[in-house]
Amino acid sequence: MKKEGGDLKKVYGNIRNKAKGYDLGIIVSVFFLSAMGMLMVYSTSSVYALEKFGDQSYFLKHHIVYLFIGLVGMVGLMFIDYRVLRRFAYPMYVAGLFLLVLVLIPGIGKDVSGARRWMDIGFITFQPSEVAKFLLIIYLAHSLAKKRDKMDTFWVGCVSHILMAGLYVALILLEPDFGTATILVVSLFGMLFIGEAKVKYLVILGLFSLAFLALAVLTEGYRMSRVLSFLDPWKDPLGSGYQSIQSFVAFGLGGFWGSGLGDSSQKLFFLPQAHTDFIFSIIGEELGFIGVLLIVSGFVFFVFRCLKVALNAPDVFGCYLVFGCTLLIGIQAGTNMAVAVGLFPTKGLTLPFISYGGTSLISSLGAVGMILSVSRAGIK
DSSP: OOOHHHHHHHHHHHHHHHHHHHHHHHHHHHHHHHHHHHHHHHHHHHHHHHHHHHHHHHHHHHHHHHHEEEEHHHHHHHSSTTHHHHHHHHHHHHHHHHHHHHHSBBTTEEETTTTEEEEEESSSSEEEHHHHHHHHHHHHHHHHHHHHHGGSSIIIIIIHHHHHHHHHHHHHTTTTOOOOOOOOHHHHHHHHHHHTTOHHHHHHHHHHHHHHHHHHHTOHHHHHHHHHHHHOGGTTTTTHHHHHHHHHHHHHEEETTSTTOOOOSSSTSSSSTTTTTTTHHHHHHHHHHHHHHHHHHHHHHHHHHHHHHHHHHHHHHHHHHHHHHHHHHHHHHHHHHHHHTTTOOOOOOOTTTTSOHHHHHHHHHHHHHHHHHHHHHHHH
C-alpha cells in the first residue's frame, strides 16, 4: 500500500510539473468558449440539420470531432518547444502559399456560392486560408525577430514583410475571401508596430493598403452591395440587407434575459448561416444580453491573458508569435460580433471556438497550443 501511495504521488508530481507554467486563464477561457460553442452549434443547427440530413445532431457530431482534433493538436503543440517552429518558418511559409494556390485550381478547390475557399479531402472540407494565416504568423514572427536591428528601415523593416504577406493577401482575395484578407492586413500592421517599425512608414504604407482594399471593394459588385446594405439595410430588406435585419431582430427578441436555450425563432430559416457566421445573433436571442456579455467577456479575458504571455515571453520570437496569433483570433472574434450587431458590413467570418467550422476551430486551437508553449517557457 505504501509503495502504491508513493507511485500515485510520483505520478501526481509529474503531472504537476508538466502543467506548471501553462496559463490557466487561457485554458479556462478557451474551454468555456468551446463548451458554449458545442451548446450553440447544436441549438442553432438542429432544425436545419433535421431538414437537410434527417439528423438534428448532424452538425454537432461533426463539431465534436473537429473539437477533439483541435484539442489534440493544442495539447501536442503545448508540449513542443515553440522555438522549434523557427527552424521551419520558411517551409511553413511556402506550404501556406502552396495551399492557397492549390485551392484556386478548378477541380481541386470546391466552388461554393461563387467562392473557391475549400478543398474536399474526403472526410473533411478543408479551408486552406484558415491554416495559411497562422503559418504566415510563424514566418512573420521569425522574420521580425531576425531583422530586429533593421526594423527602423523602410525596405527591410516594412516593405519586405508587406510584400511577403501581400502574396497571401492577394491569393486569399482571389478566392475571394475579403474578410480573412482584411484581418491579415490589420494583423500584419499590428505585428510591424510591435516589431518597432517606424510609425511614419506604417502610416504611409497603411494608407496604400487601405486604398488597395477600397479598390477591391469598389471593383466587385457584391462587396459594394454589402457596404451599401451596411449603411442602410432597410433599403433592400429582402436582398442585401436581409441578413443584417434578421440579426437585429434576433437581438431584439432576446432582450436582457433571452428567450431561452433552444427557443430561438430566428434559427427557423429566418436568419441564414445561424450556426456559422451569425451564431452570435442567436446567442443574443436565446441567452440575451447576459449571454452576449459572457461571450464578450470570455474573449476579452482570453486576449488579456494572451497579451500577458507575450509580454513575459523569453525571447522576441515568442513575443511576436503570441501577439500575432492573439491578433488573428481577437480581431476575427471582434469583427464577427461587430457584424452581427451592425457595426461592420457582413464579411463571412466565423466566431472562433464557437461557430461551426472545422478548419477554423482546429487551427484556432492549434494557435492556442503555440501560445501555451510560450507561456510555459516564459515561467522557466
